[in-house]
Every structure is written in C-alpha cells, then in structure tokens.
Amino acid sequence: MSRTSARDVAIVTPWYPTRELPFRGAFVRAMTEATAPGCDQATVYHCDGWWSRLTSEQDAEIGEAQRLLLPQAQAVGQTVGGAGLRYVPVPMPGGLSFADIARRHEATLALALGGRPIDAPVVHAHVGLPSGWAALHHLRPDARFFVTEHATFLDRILAEPDGHAMYDQVLHRCDAFFAVGDGMRDLLVETFPHHADRISIVPNPISFEHPRPVPVTELRRWLFLGGLIPRKGVTWLLEAFAVCHADDPRLTLSLVGDGELSATLQARAAELGIADAVTFAGAVSPDEALRLMREHDLLVHPSRMETFGMTVVEALAAGMPVLVTRCGGPEETLAGIEDAAGELVAVEESPDSIVAGYRRLRSRFPDGLDLELAQRTLDDRYGYPAVARAHHRVWFPEENSAADAEGGLAPATPEGAR
Template identity: 65%
Template sequence: MKEAASRDAAIVTPWYPSRELPFRGAFVQAMVDATAPGCDSAVVYHCDTWVSRMNERTTEAVEAANRKLAPLAVRPVPTVGGAQLVHLAVTTPRAQEFGPLARNHERQLRAALGGRPIDAPVVHAHVGLPGGWAALQNARPDARVFVTEHATYLDRILAEPEARELYDELLHRVDGFFAVGDPIKDVLTAEFPHHRDKIQQIPNPISFGTQRERPVTGLRRWLFLGGLIPRKGVAWLVEAFAQCHAKDPELTLTLAGEGELRAQLVERVRELGLDEAVHFAGAVPPATALEMMREHDLLVHPSRYETFGMTVVEAVAAGMPVLVTRCGGPEQTLAGIEDAAGELIDVEENAESISDGYQRLRDRFQQGGLDLPRAQQVLAGRYGYEAVAEAHYRLWFPAATEHSGEGLERAEAHD
C-alpha cells in the first residue's frame, strides 16, 4: 500500500453549502469539520455545478471563457475545521448526462488548477460521479484517492452506459471506496460484484456538541427539514398533520426547505384551513436548521428513500425525538435504539401511517418510554466527529495511526 508522506489532504466535492443551495452538502461540510483538524493541511475543492440552458456552441464558449476567468476568480478562503475552501464554478448545460458531467468536472477542475495535479498525497472525494472521477483524474500519480458515495440517485447514474463504465473504472482505480449506508452499498455490490471487497462503509459524521436548553416536554411543535419534493413524503406529512391537528389544535408544523411541491403544499394547507398552524420557512442554512431543531419538539421525516438520513441523527443529537420512515438509511442509523429515539414507521402511500405513528409515539413519550440520552450516547459512538474522523485517518494515514487503536468500532470502515 502506498503511504502518505504528510498528513495533507484535499477534498473534492460537487456539493458544499452555498448561498444558492444552503442545504446541499451539509454532510460534506461536516466531514471536513470532523477530519480536517487531524490533518496538517486540508483544502476543499468545491466544484459547484452551475447549470444554465445552453446549446452545444454556447456551452463550449462559456467553458472557454471560464478557463480565462477561473484563475482570476478562484482563491482559497477559510472554511470549517481549519481547512481552506477553493470554490470553482463548473459551467454545465441543463440535463447533461452523468458521464459527460463527470468529464466536465474533470476538465474544469484541471483548468482551475492551471493544469497541475492536486498537490496532496491524500484526496478524498465525495460522490462517485462527478466528484470521484474529477479527483481521480486530477490527483498526482502518487496520491491515494478515496471516495465517499452519498447519492440517492445511483440507479439513474448506473442506468447510463457511459456513466456505468466510468463508475466501474473508478471503483477499480480508487484506493478506498466508502458508502455512507447499506442502501448505497447494496446497490453497488449488486451492480459491481467484482468490486465487492473494495466497497466499505463509513457513515457521515454528526456533531453532538450543542444541546438544547430545555428538554422536550410535549410533542406539539413538529418540524420537517428537507426538500419539498415527492421523495421526502411531504404531501402525506401535511395530510397526516391535518388529521392530528384536528384532534389537538395546539399542534404546529414548520416545513424548512424548498422544492417543486411548495406551491401545491401552500395551496393544500390553505384548503385545510391550517394557515395559522403550518409555517413554510423556506431553505435555511445548516446552522439555522440546527437552531430550529432545538426550538421544536419532534422531527417528522416521512421520506420514501434515504441512503443515510443525516437529519434524523442530527435531530436526536439536538435532543429531539423523531418520527421517521423505514426508508433505507434511518432503520440502519437508529438500529437498536429505535424506541429510545422515537418511532419508526413503514413507508406507505397514505397519511394514516404517519398520524397513527404519531399517536403511538406521543403515548409512549407521555409514559416516559423514550430514552434520548441513551440514544445520543449510542449515536455519538457511531457517528460522532471523533469516531468518523478516526476511521478515515486509519485509511488515509495508516502509519501514523496504526498504534492509536482508540477509534470507536461502529464508525470504522467495514465490509
């Protein structure tokens, strides 16, 4: 195995919180915050996909212009964990397929680097395509490249022949490949059984550093955090809330996020006469999201599919019970502490599964049936910054960490 000469690391990611998309890549930022302090230096390359409606000729002209602009516009700025952030705009035509998109990121990162490779012995990329591919193609020859996959749309990526081919090559060439949860690992091992041994699992890190001032005393102030899109089950959430609100008019619901369903949801809330009880907060930055968790009583997360379910773990970390669907990630992240943290419900295309789940959870909560401190302790051991960072260091800098055997078991990479 090649060995890193220093503890310098570079991170390549298409997702990182920004003004335009404050939510996107919060988990990448958390990973940087967790891992950068243990590195001599860490530089984050945020290859921000800037999509516009462009024909082929315009796409080429814009990319050529961006090659001239990038040297003037790209400068490192401080980000979390003492790392430096290098933000570059990857100009992209609408609906570009995943293969061409990966090559686009590769080209534009190279241009921003002035044609030189990324100067770090360890490169950690997020999202196989485009992030992993761009990192692999721009890493220096002796660098060790690791990729963490989070994408919920892996099936769409792998349905494209060119993207599937690039993904296969990526898995072949990287030094380590991490899925953040079983759903992603299952998809990849089924698609690429010949890479089964390389696909490991390291979860996203969660901060357990800040607690709410007063513990939750009643489950009245519901909170939803995420995109207002069909996959998140928000339409059923509004219906379920209406059912529960009819029984307890003191209930409120805050929906923090934006998405294609917003107008439809606003209209439905009006039809239901719930304008006073339901608040649309819009997209909020990560810090505000955490504050909101500490100001509400219950996270309701009725997603249809999640690869990890970071919001759910964050809510427990913020001292908040959760009502969450078994949609892939959450049943894994909450394994063994389901009843201590809240209530898991099946993914069903109806509102009753959510409202019935709420009634059960409320009854258990009133009888003291939850144990949030225990849930927090267990989750910190699995997903806390230290645990996740240590799991990465063992792979990134094996010589330096081979004698420090204190990492927490669940966060370690495992097959």
C-alpha cells in the same frame, strides 16, 4: 510540485453549502469539520454545477470565457475545521447524461488547477460520479485516493452504460471506497462484485456538542427539514398534520426547505384550513437548522428513500424525538434504539402511517422513550471523533501502523457501522 505534508488532504465535492443553498452538501461540510482538525492541511474543492438552458453556441462561448478567466480567479477561502475552500463553477447545459456531467467536472477542475495535479498525497472525493471521476484524472502519482458515496440517485448513474464503465474505473483506482449505509454498499457490491473487497461503510458524522437547553415536554411543535420535493414525502406529511391538528388544534408544523412543491403545499394548507398552523421557513443555514431543532418538539421525516438520514440523527443529537419512515437509511442508523428514539413507520402513499405513528408516539411519551440512551448510542456510532478516526486510519496508514503497535487507535469502522 510544492512541498506537502503526508497529512495534507484534498476533498473534491459537487455539493457544499453556499449562501444561496445552505442545505446542499451539509454532510460534506460535517465530514470536513470532523476530519480537518486531524490534518496538517485540508482543502475543499467545491465543483458547483451551474445549470442553465444554453444553445451550443452559448455553451461554447461560456466555455471559452471560463478557459481564460477561471485560472485567474482561484482564491482559497476558509471553511470549517480550519480547512481551505476553493470554489470551482462548472457550467452545465441541460440534458446531459451523468457521464457527460462527470466529464464537465473533470475538464473544469483541470482549468482550476492550471493543468497541474491536485497537490495533496491524500484525495477524498464525494460521490463516484462526478467528483470521483474528476479527481481520478488529477491525482499525483503517489496520491492515495478515496471516495464516499451518498448520492440517492446512484442506481440511475449505474444504469447508464458510460456511467457504469466510468464508475468501474473509479473503483479500480481507489485505495478504499466508502458507502454511508448497507443499502448503498449492497448495490455497489452487486453491480461490481470484483471490487467488493474495497467497498466498506463509514457513516455520516454528526456533532453531539450542542445539548438542548430545555428538554422536550410535549409533542406539539412539529418540524420538517429538507427539500420540498416528492421524494421527501412532504405531501403526505401535510395531510397527516391536518388530521392530527383536527385532534389537537395546538399543534404547529414548520416546513424548513425549498423545492418544487412549495407553492402547492401552501395552497393545500389553505384548503385544509391549517395555514395559520403551518410555517414555510424556506432554506436556512446549518446553524439556523440546529437552532430550530432545539426549539421544536418532534422531527417528522416522511422520506420515500434515504441513503443515511442525517437529519434524523441531527435531531436526536439536538434532544428531539423523531417520527420517521422506514425508507432505507433510518432503520440502519437507529438499529437497536428505535423505541428509545421515537417511532419508525412504513412508507405509504397515504398519510395513514404517519398519523398512526404520531398517535402511538404520543401515547408513550415521555416514559416510553430514552433520548439519553439514543444520544449516547448514536454518538458512539456517528459522532465526530468516531468518524474522524475512521477516516484518519485509512488516510494515514503509515502513522497508524506505529500507533496500532502501541494500542493507540480505535477500530477503523465506528461501532454500529458495518
């Protein structure tokens, strides 16, 4: 075992931005960027599922090739905050249960580690399955173990008997377990009441370090950031935009992201006669997404369900008001500043609530909003320093006990999170 500092941290995750998928795992990247500077060393283990349709024979052949090659191909790159990055491809045939996916992650991480434990005294996994399960089986005996849960499909994992049982084991071993919102914590506490005392909330970190150069003066340039999939409500967004565009032909809509509905949405935009006003930008890097936020006037986020709604807070950090559905996370993150930040509308299987919400927002813009108040409030709740303090306090308790005695640390949970 190599010599490590008490402030060395390993982060195990199934999602992290790549060149091909720059949006996936943006939250994990942000958490790394926020917390890594306070560590002596931080290393991200990105266990990336490679999905394909394989016969059992092909799967076995790939598994054998990986067993031989993966231990020789483990280089440590660099990522945000000065952290290291180890990329671990995990071959995935179709049709696996969540439990089987987790077992694949566990076995592949073992190959990448060469049979040795993760050499860090603090291990933080993102999502209980698969990464919490994978990390659980590769801890040093003295390691402190933490998990952050932010998977939107958590209910489906817990509905599987094996997934439920494996999740229970992860919770049992955790020193602390974090959910990113009330709804997710409530589900976990209801499912595992015997672990309620170790499940708390620490929200997603958002950077407020890049102010908008020119304030928004009108709500003409709409922006959507996310997957072009049914859960994100993009079908109703396009229909709502067509109605509002008929009222004001100067309106434009940029759809940033990829997904199964991309071709359908493009065809529908042509049918509605708004193709010239709608831009399909595809997936972009986080830096490009930030640039687009600073160049548009309004984020429209019509999701059916979110555990947090990171994009909503990012848009406000970039100085842009928001029109967002009450889909779980956003009403928590914007609690107390809804009117200052923009407009929250009901989740409806029609464009009506989006259209009505836009008209209300437009009628009270700009005097009915207070974006500076929204930014200050959200920075206190979800800014990098607040979330980093929350993590470091639990990761390094011995050092924090001494600082507490001197009044040197903020509370473990950022203001506004419960």
